[in-house]
Amino acid sequence: MDGDIPSTSADADKEMTRLWRTWRTVYEMLADRGYEVSDDELQVSLDEFKRKYADPMGYPDRTKMKIQARPTEEMKIKYTALPSKSNPNPQPDCGTVYVDFCPDGSQLGTKQVRAFNHVVDENNFHTGIFITQIPLSPTAVRLLASNPGHIGENFQEQDLLVNITRHELVPKHVLLSPEEKARLLERYRLKESQLPRMQVSDPVARYLGLRRGQVVKIIRKSETAGRYASYRWVI
Amino acid sequence: MATQQGSSKSTLKTSLPSAYAAVQAEQPVDTSQHPSQEEQEKYLSGRPRATPQHLGVALQHAHQIQAQKDAENMILDRIIELLALPSSPSADPAAPSAADAQAFKSALLDFRPSDYDSYIMERNNEDLCGYGLCRREHGNARRGKDQIFQFKWGAKGSGPGGRGRSMDIVPHEKLEKWCSDECAERALFIRVQLTEQPVWERRGNASRGMNIELLEEARAKGPKRRTEGSTSAAAVTAEMKNLNLQDPGRSQELAMERGDSGRSPRGARVDVRIKEKDQSMAASAPEWRPEDATGGSIEGYVPQNRRDKDAMDLDSGDLLDQI
Numbered sequence: 001m002d003g004d005i006p007s008t009s010a011d012a013d014k015e016m017t018r019l020w021r022t023w024r025t026v027y028e029m030l031a032d033r034g035y036e037v038s039d040d041e042l043q044v045s046l047d048e049f050k051r052k053y054a055d056p057m058g059y060p061d062r063t064k065m066k067i068q069a070r071p072t073e074e075m076k077i078k079y080t081a082l083p084s085k086s087n088p089n090p091q092p093d094c095g096t097v098y099v100d101f102c103p104d105g106s107q108l109g110t111k112q113v114r115a116f117n118h119v120v121d122e123n124n125f126h127t128g129i130f131i132t133q134i135p136l137s138p139t140a141v142r143l144l145a146s147n148p149g150h151i152g153e154n155f156q157e158q159d160l161l162v163n164i165t166r167h168e169l170v171p172k173h174v175l176l177s178p179e180e181k182a183r184l185l186e187r188y189r190l191k192e193s194q195l196p197r198m199q200v201s202d203p204v205a206r207y208l209g210l211r212r213g214q215v216v217k218i219i220r221k222s223e224t225a226g227r228y229a230s231y232r233w234v235i
Numbered sequence: 236m237a238t239q240q241g242s243s244k245s246t247l248k249t250s251l252p253s254a255y256a257a258v259q260a261e262q263p264v265d266t267s268q269h270p271s272q273e274e275q276e277k278y279l280s281g282r283p284r285a286t287p288q289h290l291g292v293a294l295q296h297a298h299q300i301q302a303q304k305d306a307e308n309m310i311l312d313r314i315i316e317l318l319a320l321p322s323s324p325s326a327d328p329a330a331p332s333a334a335d336a337q338a339f340k341s342a343l344l345d346f347r348p349s350d351y352d353s354y355i356m357e358r359n360n361e362d363l364c365g366y367g368l369c370r371r372e373h374g375n376a377r378r379g380k381d382q383i384f385q386f387k388w389g390a391k392g393s394g395p396g397g398r399g400r401s402m403d404i405v406p407h408e409k410l411e412k413w414c415s416d417e418c419a420e421r422a423l424f425i426r427v428q429l430t431e432q433p434v435w436e437r438r439g440n441a442s443r444g445m446n447i448e449l450l451e452e453a454r455a456k457g458p459k460r461r462t463e464g465s466t467s468a469a470a471v472t473a474e475m476k477n478l479n480l481q482d483p484g485r486s487q488e489l490a491m492e493r494g495d496s497g498r499s500p501r502g503a504r505v506d507v508r509i510k511e512k513d514q515s516m517a518a519s520a521p522e523w524r525p526e527d528a529t530g531g532s533i534e535g536y537v538p539q540n541r542r543d544k545d546a547m548d549l550d551s552g553d554l555l556d557q558i
Contacts, residue, residue, distance in 0.1 A: 142311050
């Protein structure tokens with residue numbers, strides 16, 4: 001009996017630490033996307049995280065783990081389309097983001113996704129990020145993507161253990177605003193379809209929440225030129 | 236969202252042609268999104284060599300993609316609706332209520348086997364047996380820790396050559412989809428009746444009268460057929476007489492299967508008409524011509540030294556005889 005207690009607490013500790021890393025990556029991701037995130041939230045320590053989100057047994061309590069964040073002005077500019085004749089005063093196509101950690105560790109189906117979609121719908125969040133422990137079923141993925149008027153994204157906890165964009169081999173991706181994109185196309189006399197492409201399912205595109213039609217600038221280090229910028233059209 | 240569910244609820248109780256019509260009926264919604272004159276001009280001005288035909292082709296493809304998306308959404312809605320079956324908690328999978336069975340069968344008409352698989356997965360996620368008309372929990376029985384596979388023994392006499400028992404090693408996950416072997420049989424019986432072709436590509440087949448049978452229904456029919464088959468020799472010869480190469484119904488079916496039906500398929504962009512050559516002249520036997528004496532030409536080439544070679548062969552034959 002006595003031998004059991006340390007082992008379970010070690011288990012709980014392990015899970016807690018893993019979840020803490022995921023939690024920090026989520027905040028880094030939100031900050032990189034341009035949402036308002038404070039430094040305290042970005043640099044939450046493991047002890048503080050444990051105090052806040054551990055249940056009496058020492059296991060993480062995912063039902064408490066919910067994040068909301070508002071976009072910064074900078075992000076709003078990047079997501080505002082250029083004014084056109086039919087739409088002279090465009091509104092930014094971004095809004096409050098809602099992150100939910102799914103407490104169910106098995107049998108993840110449409111039930112949980114429907115509940116999540118309902119929460120997103122009810123509070124009128126622009127974007128919902130659903131973080132699960134196991135992969136969603138294909139039907140659930142489609143259901144998440146088909147929430148009308150809202151954007152649904154799904155990540156697995158283990159995918160966010162490490163922040164991939166901090167890896168030395170991943171170059172810096174910067175999203176261009178519609179105005180910058182128009183200037184780029186004009187300068188090189190291109191159509192957007194003539195740019196190199198990048199898929200929306202690309203890990204970095206998923207991390208940044210890129211949408212079809214946007215253009216990212218990729219800045220690499222170059223031995224000969226110092227810095228080398230290239231552009232990708234997200235499809 | 237509410238309207239979407241409403242419309243799909245109404246299509247749930249239909250057979251395939253009407254369900255297909257429902258998907259088609261969503262097309263007028265698309266035509267309301269038909270580009271305005273201004274948008275058409277914008278499309279054409281952005282592409283210097285484009286003609287209205289190009290615009291038409293682009294629109295046609297756009298409509299196809301839209302129809303495909305609509306159909307996918309319809310299937311997704313149906314999967315979710317079917318999760319509510321069977322309607323009563325005490326439903327017996329062996330004798331489902333008529334309304335449930337009808338709803339189940341008509342909704343499944345548009346499914347592909349892969350859609351059906353994800354439906355089973357969803358049911359299991361809800362702790363239900365994978366068979367749509369069964370309310371029991373799916374099995375978790377007799378599972379050891381870390382046990383991934385299980386031996387599955389067939390009935391006595393099911394082995395090779397009718398001796399012994401057949402044996403299978405089956406992953407646990409596969410077994411645990413169902414509450415019992417009977418339900419597994421019922422569910423898989425339905426799966427084999429589904430068509431691989433996605434619903435947005437089924438066009439002419441709507442008339443083929445696709446119908447899904449539950450295992451119980453097929454069994455009820457089954458024995459009758461078997462007795463018909465094993466009647467006396469006289470019945471068999473009568474059957475044989477009925478076999479007819481020129482059976483109009485069967486030949487039409489065959490033509491359909493081969494794609495030989497005269498009309499070009501609806502919506503095809505190229506109108507193909509086959510014109511037979513006029514061959515009223517009777518065929519005549521080949522006549523002897525003088526140039527045929529030397530063996531004739533090979534595609535216009537007349538071999539020069541054929542005769543000489545023949546003579547040499549003859550000579551060598553003679554030599555051998557002499558030795």
